[in-house]
Amino acid sequence: MSRSPRDPLRNERIAAESDPAADEGGPKLSRRSFLKGAGAAAAVAGLLGVKPAAAGGAEPEPPIAGTAERLGPGPVNFNLRVNGATRTVTAEPRVTLLGVLRDHLGLTGTKLVCDRGACGACTVHLDGAPVTSCMMLAIDARNHEITTIEGLGAPDRMNALQNAFVAKDALQCGFCTPGMTMALSAALGGNPNPSPAEIKRAIAGNICRCGTYPHVIEAALAAAKASRSRA
Ligand code: FES
Numbered sequence: 001m002s003r004s005p006r007d008p009l010r011n012e013r014i015a016a017e018s019d020p021a022a023d024e025g026g027p028k029l030s031r032r033s034f035l036k037g038a039g040a041a042a043a044v045a046g047l048l049g050v051k052p053a054a055a056g057g058a059e060p061e062p063p064i065a066g067t068a069e070r071l072g073p074g075p076v077n078f079n080l081r082v083n084g085a086t087r088t089v090t091a092e093p094r095v096t097l098l099g100v101l102r103d104h105l106g107l108t109g110t111k112l113v114c115d116r117g118a119c120g121a122c123t124v125h126l127d128g129a130p131v132t133s134c135m136m137l138a139i140d141a142r143n144h145e146i147t148t149i150e151g152l153g154a155p156d157r158m159n160a161l162q163n164a165f166v167a168k169d170a171l172q173c174g175f176c177t178p179g180m181t182m183a184l185s186a187a188l189g190g191n192p193n194p195s196p197a198e199i200k201r202a203i204a205g206n207i208c209r210c211g212t213y214p215h216v217i218e219a220a221l222a223a224a225k226a227s228r229s230r231a
């Protein structure tokens, strides 16, 4: 069973895994400390490996050997792998993955609701596992495969889970639905025959104000069954 997107330590672990200094016994930069540091315009180039965005097209000056390169608070350029494609982003280091997906890449299927890791509406996959994208810096998502709801399917080619949501009437306002779908998609990927209890656990971090939970569970069971019958 995949982790719940509300796992409070998961995003921190991903950030630490993305930190090359961690492999070298160097100083670790937690997401929290990075957020503080980004506001003060300080981060280490070797630590992050990104280029400051050139203002007015001018190339930024290279860092002096042996010194730290300052990043931010202005925009920097970096690449993200999103839905199977490499996307180049120019964003301030403080911008969350959710902010980049929605505001820079136009992937508005991922929803902003609480902006504090409490509701699951912003759930995306990072290397197949669900994470709350409002709780992760975009820069920490480099070197990971990111999948958003747009990467699962489209209205004219929905996957089994998306079809099941429609067939089982598992949404009302639909605002929680992309996050629910991403959380369940990750869970079904690791467990093709889940019990209702396992499905409930998979969406434990996803809040639906409309109260569609019984239909969501029905949809997940139906999608799992459909996928098993095709296998
Ligand atoms: S918007 Fe990210 S958890 Fe609510």
Ligand code: FES
Residues within 6 Å of the ligand: 170, 171, 172, 173, 174, 175, 176, 177, 207, 208, 209, 210, 211, 212
């Ligand atoms: S369908 Fe409205 S919040 Fe879930």
